[in-house]
Amino acid sequence: MIELTDVSKSYNRGKVKAVDGLTLTVKPGEIFGFLGPNGAGKTTTIKMIVGLLRPDAGSVAVEGYDVAKEPLKAKQVTTYVPDYPAVYERLTGLEYLNFIGDVYGVPREARLDRIGRWLEIFELASVVTNPIQSYSHGMKQKIVLTAALLPAPRVMVLDEPLVGLDPRAAHQIKELFREHCDEGKTLFFSTHIMEVAEKLCDRIGIIHKGRLVACGTMEELKSIDRTEAGQSLEEIFLELTDK
């Protein structure tokens, strides 16, 4: 569960208003897709959810823990995948996973199980003992995803997780997302791929110039007055974010 209440954030001492009075709730068991044009405020919002940025106003809570007031409890139940996979290049993939397992306190048996499984799925098993430095961009992305899955968190927050992944990996990820949420957990991700959002997400939010311009299930989005029946998500998106 993620709750954003009237959250605002600006950069450069108020000159750039990146997020403006955003209120949003993502319920347990839900896959929430976050759409918006470049510079709309998606990354800013995501960074506030995971505590990397402090909102100027409003509050963020994860699983009922206020991110500002009980940061450790909130962090314990959340994992995050950034838009760019900046990870410790000098560690091996396995060392990085061990580090994440240690700091989140993942028990050994669960760790062995999950690491074995994700590495297999992502086809990383043969390179885990090599330094991350030697990985391709997509492989780095996959190791960050594996690390985010490792603690089996209640909440996962991902910034454009499908960018740079090959079709097979992208397909696997989507299956994993579904599985994650079927266990009653929450997943929040941003994307530019309309098709993925349409097929995968339980609910979709569209942000434009820092404001939430639409939010709801596909059906709800389609029934917004201005739009005609039978429109695709792409058409809705283009209409709502025009100007």
Place this chain on the structure above:
Amino acid sequence: MSGLGGLNRLSRLATVVRAGLRSNFGLAILKHRLFKEKKDRWLVPVFALAGLGVLPTLYGIVLLIKGAYAILAPMGQERALLTLGVLAGQLLILLFGIYYVISAFYFSRDLEFLIPLPLRPSEVMISKFAVIMINEYLTVAAIVLPVVVTYGVMAKGGIGYWVNAVLVYLALPVIPLALVSLLVVAMMRFINVSRKKDILILVGSIVLIVLALALQIGLGRTAGPQPSAQAVTAFFTSPDSLLNRVGSKFPPSIWATKAVAAGFSSEGPANLALLLGVSLAFFAGIVVMAEKLFYRGLIGLSETTGKKRRLTRDEMSRRVSSGRRAVAAVFGREWKIMNRTPIFLLNGVLVVVIVPVIFVLLANMGSGRGGSGGGGDLSAILKTMTSANPLFAILAAALFMTVCGSLNGTSSSTFSREGAQFWISRVIPVAPREQAAAKFLHSYLVAMLGVVTATVVAAIVLHLKAVHLAAAAGLALVAGVLLTVVGMIIDLARPLLNWTNPQKAIKQNFNVLLATLADIGILTAVFFGAKALIKAKLATTVVLGVVFLALAAAAALSFGILLRFADKRYPEIES
């Protein structure tokens, strides 16, 4: 046509060099921050204060040079001072040059952008060379400037002296740097063929450093039997004999001395021309070499070789850790990343081990047979100085150990080193104070390593009694806590996270400089405190006890501050 082409090429070279300098020193950014945004204004008084803290040390050095001048001048040997200054400077250039050259030529990330540009290898290399030169000017200023300025004032040098001094100073790094570049580029050319590059680069640098030191010792020791009294008299009565002897192994230092000391008259211009000419020739030499070898050592350097191999179930089970405490995990991460990044390793663990060893070699230099030359038996001087009063010996040894252990960039770059990966530390469910504690353990371990090596060195060079040695080490260990924490606090106040070249995080990090100045300030304060206690005629044990307790109290207090500061700062650092 060719004239125009040459002009074009020259202006292109100027652009590359300017871009290199700008990205490395970022003066424009600093200026902007100080005067336009008025952001870091508080730095100005901090620097002024830190500068004041260094003054006593500088004053001591100047007094030492003056003393030496007064002794040497009546014998007509005073020019040897200049030679020594120049030689020491060039040795420093050689040693630091190895770091600088390897990191600038091979480990700066901007190479990835420069190489695809339509530039000649030599142009890229010259731009890097310029950056290193500036670094070297700053590095050797501490040694060469006091000597040249004090000498000039004492000898009442005319305009010729000062003009030539500036020219010589500018030319000083060229020859040693060119030598180092030649060696390094040639070394890389071969290392690049091999698989274990990082290790080889380290081994190679150590070999180069040892070579430089061997050269140094070779300069210090002049072979031959114990000189007779007559020979000594003859030696000292012929002017400049000392100069020629000191500089004999490295003629450029003699040319530099004569050029500066004679100014515009007599042998001055000729020697200046000789120095500049040879420097230019060396410079041309590396340009030619760059065209031939530079890129070949470079291409494929960032490639790491790892065999693709699946782990068996058993191996996997062994390698998956069974749940360390968070502090241990963070400590392990710090340790691995520091030691696997060559630039970090060079400035951390290697420095604390190498510096004390260099000191042994320096102290032994000129002792024994060759020692009669300049009375340069440093080891003997130290022994007489310290045997007078054990308290003095203990404090001096403790100072030495502290400097060896703590005056490196490990603690003052501990947050900066995380760079673009800092987000990981921000999202993991580990309290900032715990992360800071783990980082402290790591930095302090490096400091302890330095103290241990320095203790061994002190035992060899100073021949202290075991009790005294232990007392000194005890002092150094508590002082180490304080200095480590101070370095960490300084870095945490404004960590430099947006680097792409690891060199920036440690070697060119403002915080490291700031912390060094703060450390010198603290040590100076401790020095004056101890001096006051000694003046009060207190017993040795009392003085030591008071210093120890004061340091321990300051260390405990600052550690508490660090933990709180971490809790406050982590959420503020937006990454």
